[in-house]
Every structure is written in C-alpha cells, then in structure tokens.
Amino acid sequence: MLLLTIDWSFIIEKLILISVILGASLGVATYATWGERKVAAWMQDRKGPSRAGPFGLLQPIADGIKLFFKEEIIPTDANRFLFILGPSLAMLTACMASAVIPWGPSIELESGRIIALQVADINIGILYVFGVVSVGVYGIMLGGWASNNKYSLMGSVRAASQAISYELAMGISLIALLMMTGTLSLAEIVNQQHGFWENGWFTWNVAKQPLGFIIFLVCAFAELNRAPFDLPEAESELVAGYHTEYSSMKLGFYLFAEYVNLFISSAILITLFFGGYNFPFMDQVAGSVSPVVFSIICVLVLLTKTIMMILFFMFVRWTIPRFRYDQLMNLGWKSLIPLALVNMLITGAIIIWVLN
Amino acid sequence: MQELTNKRVAVDRKPMTFMERLYIPTIIKGLFITVGHIFKKPATISYPEQQRPFSPVFRGLHILNRDEQGREKCTACGLCALSCPAEAITMEAAERTKGEEHLYKEEKYAAKYEINMLRCIFCGLCEEACPKDAIYLSETVAQANYTRKSFIYNKEDLLIPNPNETH
Numbered sequence: 001m002l003l004l005t006i007d008w009s010f011i012i013e014k015l016i017l018i019s020v021i022l023g024a025s026l027g028v029a030t031y032a033t034w035g036e037r038k039v040a041a042w043m044q045d046r047k048g049p050s051r052a053g054p055f056g057l058l059q060p061i062a063d064g065i066k067l068f069f070k071e072e073i074i075p076t077d078a079n080r081f082l083f084i085l086g087p088s089l090a091m092l093t094a095c096m097a098s099a100v101i102p103w104g105p106s107i108e109l110e111s112g113r114i115i116a117l118q119v120a121d122i123n124i125g126i127l128y129v130f131g132v133v134s135v136g137v138y139g140i141m142l143g144g145w146a147s148n149n150k151y152s153l154m155g156s157v158r159a160a161s162q163a164i165s166y167e168l169a170m171g172i173s174l175i176a177l178l179m180m181t182g183t184l185s186l187a188e189i190v191n192q193q194h195g196f197w198e199n200g201w202f203t204w205n206v207a208k209q210p211l212g213f214i215i216f217l218v219c220a221f222a223e224l225n226r227a228p229f230d231l232p233e234a235e236s237e238l239v240a241g242y243h244t245e246y247s248s249m250k251l252g253f254y255l256f257a258e259y260v261n262l263f264i265s266s267a268i269l270i271t272l273f274f275g276g277y278n279f280p281f282m283d284q285v286a287g288s289v290s291p292v293v294f295s296i297i298c299v300l301v302l303l304t305k306t307i308m309m310i311l312f313f314m315f316v317r318w319t320i321p322r323f324r325y326d327q328l329m330n331l332g333w334k335s336l337i338p339l340a341l342v343n344m345l346i347t348g349a350i351i352i353w354v355l356n
Numbered sequence: 357m358q359e360l361t362n363k364r365v366a367v368d369r370k371p372m373t374f375m376e377r378l379y380i381p382t383i384i385k386g387l388f389i390t391v392g393h394i395f396k397k398p399a400t401i402s403y404p405e406q407q408r409p410f411s412p413v414f415r416g417l418h419i420l421n422r423d424e425q426g427r428e429k430c431t432a433c434g435l436c437a438l439s440c441p442a443e444a445i446t447m448e449a450a451e452r453t454k455g456e457e458h459l460y461k462e463e464k465y466a467a468k469y470e471i472n473m474l475r476c477i478f479c480g481l482c483e484e485a486c487p488k489d490a491i492y493l494s495e496t497v498a499q500a501n502y503t504r505k506s507f508i509y510n511k512e513d514l515l516i517p518n519p520n521e522t523h
Contacts, residue, residue: 039394041398042393042394042398043391043393043394044388044393045393045396045397045398045399045400046399046400046402047398047402050402119497131496207360214380275523315390316383316387319383319386319387319389319390321382321387
C-alpha cells in the first residue's frame with residue numbers, strides 16, 4: 001500500500017518543474033555565449049556572429065556541434081576517471097544551484113492545490129547554494145590535477161585559491177543581509193521584498209544593504225572566473241589554466257558550466273538584492289489579472305532582471321582590464337573581507353540600537 | 357637651456373586620493389564609454405556582400421587586353437618579363453600565320469603567357485613597360501587556393517573575354 005500513499009501528481013509536478021528550469025537555464029546559458037560575443041563585438045564597433053542563421057542566432061548550436069565532432073583526447077598519463085569527473089562535476093554543480101531559486105509566486109489552482117514555482121523551498125536555501133558553489137571548486141581542482149600537467153595543476157591551484165578567498169568575503173557580506181532578513185530561505189527573503197516601496201523606503205535589499213551588495217557583486221565576479229578576475233584562465237594570453245589538456249565536449253562542459261553559473265548567480269543576485277520576481281505596483285497588477293497570468297508575469301520579470309544582470313556582467317567584462325594575481329589577493333583579503341566585517345558590525349549595531 | 361619643442365608634459369606622480377582608490381567611479385565612467393559604443397555604427401562591413409571601393413591606383417590581378425575587334429594586343433616582345441623585378445612572367449612567342457588575322461593584332465603573338473601569382477609583387481612595372489597597352493592590372497584580388505600550381509595563371513586565365521564572341 002506504500003505506492004498509494006505517494007503523491008504521484010506532486011512528483012510529476014516537480015519533475016516537470018525541474019526539466020523546465022534545467023532546460024531554461026541551459027537555453028539561457030547557450031544564448032549567453034551568443035550574447036556575449038554580440039556585446040563584445042558591439043562594444044568594439046564590430047558586428048559579431050552574423051553568418052549562422054538570422055543575426056547569427058544558430059551560432060551557439062553550430063559551436064556545440066563543432067565541439068561534439070572534435071577529437072577527444074585523454075592524455076596517456078592522466079587519471080581517466082578523475083579526468084572525466086572534473087567537467088561533469090563542474091556542470092552538475094552549476095545546474096544544482098537552480099533548485100532553490102523561487103522563480104515566481106505559488107499558483108493556487110481551483111481545486112485548492114498549490115503549485116510552488118520553486119523546486120525545493122528548503123529553510124537553508126542560501127547555505128545550500130554556498131555548499132553547491134563550493135563543490136564547484138572540486139570540478140576545477142580535479143580537472144587540473146587529473147590532467148597530469150604541471151601548468152594545468154598550477155592553473156587549477158590559482159583558480160581554487162581565488163574562489164576560496166572570495167567565498168569568504170561573499171559569505172560575510174551575506175551574513176549582514178541575513179541578519180536583516182532573519183531567514184535563510186530564499187522564498188521567505190523574496191516575500192520580504194514584496195512590491196517596491198513601503199513605509200517610506202525601498203523594500204528591495206539593495207537599498208538596505210548597498211555596501212553588502214557591492215561586496216557580493218565583486219565576489220560574484222571572482223567566483224565566476226570572469227573578467228576582471230579571469231586570471232585562472234586568462235584565455236587571451238596564458239594556456240587556458242586548468243583546462244589546458246581538455247578537448248572536445250569535455251572542454252565544452254567547462255566553458256558551458258561557466259555560463260550556466262553566470263545565469264544562476266545572476267538569478268541569485270536578483271533574488272537576494274533586487275527583489276526576485278517582485279516589481280513595482282505588483283498588487284494592482286495581481287488584482288486585475290488571473291493568478292496564473294500573474295505568476296507568468298512574475299517569472300518574466302525575474303527573467304528580465306536576470307538577463308539585465310547578465311548583460312551587466314558582460315559590460316564589465318569588456319570594459320575593465322584583468323587584475324594581477326597579487327592585486328587580486330590584496331583586494332580579496334585586505335579590502336573586501338575587512339569591509340564585509342565592518343558592514344556586518346554596522347548592520348548588527350543598527351539592528352540592536354536603532355530598529356529595536 | 358632652450359627646449360626644442362613645447363611637447364614636454366610633466367608626469368603627475370601624486371599619490372591617489374581616496375576617491376581614486378575606490379575605483380568604482382572610474383569603473384562607472386569606463387562603463388559609460390564602452391556602453392556608448394554599443395549604439396555606434398560598427399566599422400565592420402559584411403565582406404562578400406558589401407565591398408569597399410578600391411583606390412584608383414589599386415594594383416590587382418593582371419589582365420591581357422584585346423583591341424576593339426577582339427584581337428589579342430600582346431605581341432610577345434618580352435618587355436614585361438624583362439621589367440618584372442620578381443621574374444614572375446614567362447612567355448613563348450609564335451608567328452601569326454595566314455587566316456589568323458582576326459585572332460592576333462600583330463604578326464607575332466604570345467603562344468604561351470604565364471604569370472606566377474605567388475612570385476608577383478603587383479608592382480605594375482609590366483603595365484608601364486608594355487608598348488602595346490596589352491597588359492593591365494585590374495581591381496580584383498587573387499583567389500585563395502590549395503595548390504601552388506593553381507597560382508600559375510596562363511593566357512586563358514588572363515585574357516579578357518572576346519567582346520565579339522557571344523557566350
């Protein structure tokens with residue numbers, strides 16, 4: 001009788017949600033590569049990919065096909081298992097973080113059934129994201145180590161040390177935010193940022209934690225291995241860092257995981273600091289349309305905000321030159337971590353003496 | 357001592373102020389510049405569909421000219437081959453026989469005329485040396501190819517189409 005007690009519609013509902021979110025994040029990541037090339041081209045007064053399909057829209061698909069048909073090389077002295085595990089882990093962790101992002105408000109059907117537009121509303125949502133992102137470092141480290149190439153190993157050490165040192169400042173800057181929200185659940189944090197303006201102040205966390213936001217943003221750049229912190233790869237001058245020995249789709253997985261990460265971290269940034277799916281005058285809109293339409297509007301709002309965030313990441317990448325390695329470490333340990341600590345202390349003081 | 361030019365600029369070695377060390381205002385300023393470029397007209401053109409006009413003195417691939425009646429002008433005097441600094445031109449002369457007056461303008465003509473485009477430096481000295489106005493540099497560029505042999509252009513490749521023959 002165990003089978004009857006399982007809520008099958010719940011499982012099907014979640015499976016559909018998971019596949020839609022996975023497909024959407026992979027799709028957005030695919031077209032982020034196209035968008036990045038277009039943005040880079042426009043910024044440099046060029047045209048960008050324009051041959052494959054209208055406006056070069058088939059370019060990412062052509063790139064994917066090319067990567068699949070390339071010769072797959074595994075170095076003789078490489079550890080085969082770990083060599084394959086590296087890119088798989090990078091891809092897996094990139095996709096896993098999307099599970100806790102609330103993509104829209106819950107839909108209440110006429111039958112009384114509530115469908116949450118979030119795969120799992122766990123009460124430690126942010127902690128989960130941090131855990132998953134930290135596992136992503138293993139993908140880089142394993143890939144570099146299993147290649148059995150000293151340059152790959154050095155590249156992976158650089159990448160891992162950068163990711164770990166910026167994770168610290170990121171976490172501390174987030175503690176200040178969590179002290180204000182009082183919860184780790186992402187759905188709860190989004191609900192607290194309802195609307196846009198309330199009680200004479202913005203409801204979005206970016207207005208409550210501006211310094212925390214800037215620290216988090218800078219750390220997100222470093223976590224994503226993007227310019228100005230892209231020196232683990234330094235694709236324009238070094239030998240590509242940790243994925244020197246990779247070819248074919250295994251290389252493609254590493255590059256693609258980076259764009260999935262870009263999408264997911266933009267979505268998390270929006271969820272934490274820019275109100276997630278909330279938008280100004282949402283109560284008036286909610287009153288005039290059906291709940292399903294309202295949910296769709298909310299999802300579209302979140303996607304629009306996320307894409308704008310991705311564009312911002314791209315604008316910065318093609319504007320600022322790369323940091324030197326000592327500058328990177330100086331900024332992380334000597335500036336961002338003390339700043340984040342001060343921010344945390346000030347927030348704590350305000351919560352105790354002003355808000356109470 | 358008097359300066360030769362007034363172009364000397366003193367280097368500013370003042371330590372950076374706090375605002376400058378923040379970097380964020382400068383980064384925003386830089387972002388405005390790069391984002392502004394998004395709305396500018398790209399300098400690139402889509403090459404095979406659109407082409408830029410060549411300058412009037414452009415020297416491209418050679419052509420062998422014909423006169424108004426469609427006869428080859430070249431008389432195989434060899435001056436072009438003599439003047440060629442890259443020694444790219446080879447030719448063999450032949451005598452015009454009776455009944456070939458409609459093909460060749462002079463009594464002597466080039467039976468074989470080859471230019472090695474890999475040797476040619478497109479200086480245009482052959483064009484200047486030619487007493488019969490038979491060779492000209494056109495406005496086309498040599499096509500890319502896979503073999504060295506295909507870059508040796510023979511008379512059929514170089515001759516302009518006969519205006520009297522309808523194709």
